[in-house]
Amino acid sequence: xxxxxxxxxxGPGGYVCAVKAAQLGLKVAVVEKRATYGGTCLNIGxxxxxxxxHASEMYSHAAHGMDALGIEGLTPKLNLMKMLAHKDATVxxxxxxxxxxxxxxxxxxxxxxxKVLGAGKVGVTSDKGEEQVLETKAIVIAxxxxxxxIPGVKVDIDETVIVSSTGAIALExxxxxxxxxxxxxxxxxxxxxxxxxGSKVTVVEYLDTILGGMxxxxxxxxxxxxxxxxxxIRVGAKVTGVEKTKSGAKVTFEPxxxxxxTTIEADVVLIATGRxxxxxxxxxxxxxxxxxxxxxxxxxxxxxxxVAGIYAxxxxxxxxxLAHKAEDEGxxxxxILAGQAGHVNYDVIPSVVYTxxxxxxxxxxxxxxxxxxxxxxxxxxPFSANGRARAMLATDGFVKILSDKETDRVLGxxxxxxxxxxxxxxxxxxxxxxxxxxxxxxxxxAHPTMSEAVKEAALxxxxxxxxx
Ligand SMILES: Cc1cc2nc3c(=O)[nH]c(=O)nc-3n(C[C@H](O)[C@H](O)[C@H](O)COP(=O)(O)OP(=O)(O)OC[C@H]3O[C@@H](n4cnc5c(N)ncnc54)[C@H](O)[C@@H]3O)c2cc1C
Numbered sequence: 001x002x003x004x005x006x007x008x009x010x011g012p013g014g015y016v017c018a019v020k021a022a023q024l025g026l027k028v029a030v031v032e033k034r035a036t037y038g039g040t041c042l043n044i045g046x047x048x049x050x051x052x053x054h055a056s057e058m059y060s061h062a063a064h065g066m067d068a069l070g071i072e073g074l075t076p077k078l079n080l081m082k083m084l085a086h087k088d089a090t091v092x093x094x095x096x097x098x099x100x101x102x103x104x105x106x107x108x109x110x111x112x113x114x115k116v117l118g119a120g121k122v123g124v125t126s127d128k129g130e131e132q133v134l135e136t137k138a139i140v141i142a143x144x145x146x147x148x149x150i151p152g153v154k155v156d157i158d159e160t161v162i163v164s165s166t167g168a169i170a171l172e173x174x175x176x177x178x179x180x181x182x183x184x185x186x187x188x189x190x191x192x193x194x195x196x197x198g199s200k201v202t203v204v205e206y207l208d209t210i211l212g213g214m215x216x217x218x219x220x221x222x223x224x225x226x227x228x229x230x231x232x233i234r235v236g237a238k239v240t241g242v243e244k245t246k247s248g249a250k251v252t253f254e255p256x257x258x259x260x261x262t263t264i265e266a267d268v269v270l271i272a273t274g275r276x277x278x279x280x281x282x283x284x285x286x287x288x289x290x291x292x293x294x295x296x297x298x299x300x301x302x303x304x305x306x307v308a309g310i311y312a313x314x315x316x317x318x319x320x321x322l323a324h325k326a327e328d329e330g331x332x333x334x335x336i337l338a339g340q341a342g343h344v345n346y347d348v349i350p351s352v353v354y355t356x357x358x359x360x361x362x363x364x365x366x367x368x369x370x371x372x373x374x375x376x377x378x379x380x381x382p383f384s385a386n387g388r389a390r391a392m393l394a395t396d397g398f399v400k401i402l403s404d405k406e407t408d409r410v411l412g413x414x415x416x417x418x419x420x421x422x423x424x425x426x427x428x429x430x431x432x433x434x435x436x437x438x439x440x441x442x443x444x445x446a447h448p449t450m451s452e453a454v455k456e457a458a459l460x461x462x463x464x465x466x467x468x
Contacts, residue, residue: 002137004027005136005334006136006139008140009032010039010142011039012041012314013326014039016331018105021337024334031114032109032110032111033112040145043091047094048090049169050090050354055087057196059078060356084170110124115281115283117283123283141305141311142330143278143316145275147271148275150181150271151273155242155271161248162269167270168194171194174197175248175268179203179249179251179268180269180270181269182272185353192231202231204251205233207236214365218361218414222353222355225396234253236255238254238255239253240254249267250263288307289305290305296317296318297316302333303333313333314330320349324350325349348428350428354421357394357396358418362428363411366400366402366412369402375404376402376403377403378401379403380400381456382398383396383450385453386467387452388448388450397417398417399413399417400415401440402414402461403461408437409436410458413431436462437459440455441455441462
C-alpha cells in the first residue's frame with residue numbers, strides 16, 4: 001500500500017496534520033511508538049496537568065476561598081488517588097478521541113517506532129520486533145520533544161524522588177517539601193498543583209525573573225502573587241548539583257552573579273528546565289536531513305526539510321513549544337500537501353500559564369517593542385476596578401494592551417487574572433484581523449464580565465478608560 005503521507009508521531013502536530021490531510025482526500029498513515037495516540041500533550045503534558053490544576057484549585061478553594069462568600073466550615077478531605085484517577089480518565093477519553101478521529105477519517109494508525117529510510121520510505125519496528133517499510137509520497141516528522149536536563153549538571157531522574165513533569169503528574173503522596181528547578185510555565189503550573197495540595201514549594205530559577213520572555217511587568221506582578229500564595233521563589237540562582245539523599249534529594253545553587261552556594265533539601269525535586277527536540281533513532285543523519293545548532297529539524301517556510309518530500313512540524317522544529325502552534329502547523333502543512341495555500345501567523349500565537357490567577361499573552365511584549373525601536377502606546381486596566389471581578393473576589397491582576405503609536409494597530413496583549421486564558425482570544429482574533437485599539441474599545445462587551453477589562457485597557461491605549 002502506498003500512502004500520500006506518512007506522519008511519524010501522533011501528538012497535536014502529527015494527529016491534526018493527519019486528520020486534515022485525510023479530510024482533504026489524501027491517503028494517510030500515522031506511526032506512533034507509544035501505546036496510545038496524542039503525544040506528549042494528551043498523555044503526559046497539557047491534558048493531565050490541566051486535570052490536576054483544576055482539581056487542586058477546587059480543593060484549595062474549598063479549603064481557603066469560601067469564607068468571604070459566606071460559605072463557612074468547609075474542611076475538604078484530599079483523596080489523592082481519586083484525583084489521579086480523574087486525571088487518568090481525562091487522558092483516556094482524550095487519547096481515545098484521537099483513535100476515533102483516525103477511524104472516522106480512515107487513517108491507518110500503526111504502532112511502532114518509525115525511522116526515515118530516505119525520501120518516500122519509512123521503516124517501522126513494532127514493540128514485538130516486527131518490521132515493515134511504508135512507501136509514501138511525503139513524510140512528516142512530528143516526533144515532538146523530550147525533557148531537557150540542566151546544562152552542565154548530571155541529574156539522575158528516577159521519576160519518584162527526582163522527577164520530570166512526567167513523574168510530577170503521578171506522585172502518589174503529597175510531598176512535604178518540593179523543589180522545582182526552573183521557573184517556567186511547566187514548573188510553575190506543577191509547583192502550584194502540589195502547593196495547593198499542601199507541599200511547601202521552592203522554585204529555583206536561573207534568570208532574574210520567572211516566566212522569562214513574558215512581558216516584564218506581567219512576570220514581576222505574577223511573581224509577587226505566587227509569593228503571596230506561599231511559593232518560595234529564588235531567582236538569579238544557578239543550580240550546580242541535584243543529588244539523592246537518604247530521605248529525598250538536595251539541590252545546590254549559587255547566585256548567578258557570584259557568591260556563596262546554598263543547599264536545600266526536599267522529599268521531591270522536579271526538574272523543569274525546558275524541553276529538547278526529540279529526533280533520537282529517527283535516522284535523520286543517514287537520510288541526510290539537516291538539524292540546526294539546537295538539534296531542531298531545519299525547515300523552510302513550507303515546513304520542508306533540506307530533503308525534498310520530507311517535512312517537519314511541532315516541537316521538533318523552531319518556534320514556541322506549544323500544542324496549538326504544532327496543530328496549526330499540521331493544518332497548514334496538510335493544506336500545502338493537498339495543493340492549497342497553508343499558512344501560520346507566528347506573530348499571533350497566544351500562550352497561557354494555567355495557574356491561579358492565569359497568565360496569558362499574545363504578540364509583542366513591551367520589552368520587545370522597545371528593543372525594536374517601535375513607537376507604542378500602553379493601555380492598562382486592573383481587575384480591582386471591574387465589577388464582575390469584585391463580585392467573584394477575583395480582583396488580582398490586570399490587562400495590558402500595546403498598540404502602535406502611529407496606526408493604533410494592536411501589537412500585543414497581556415493579561416494576569418482569573419480566566420485570562422479565555423479572554424486572551426478576543427485580542428488574538430483582533431490581531432489576526434489587524435485590528436486597532438479603537439476597534440477593540442468600540443466593540444460592545446457584555447456587562448458585567450471580566451472581559452470588560454480588556455475593552456477598558458484598549459480604551460486606555462486609544463484614549464482613556466471610562467472606569468478609572
Ligand atoms: C507537563 C507539560 C504540560 C504542557 N502543557 C501545555 C499546555 O498547557 N499548552 C500547550 O500548548 N502546550 C503544553 N505543553 C507542550 C505540548 O505538550 C507540546 O508543545 C506538544 O505536545 C507538541 O506536539 P508535537 O506534536 O510536536 O509533539 P508531541 O506531543 O511530543 O508528540 C510526539 C509523538 O511522537 C512520538 N514519537 C517520537 N519519535 C517517534 C518515532 N521514531 N516513531 C514513532 N513515534 C515517535 C512520541 O511518542 C510522541 O507521541 C506541555 C508539555 C508538558 C510536558
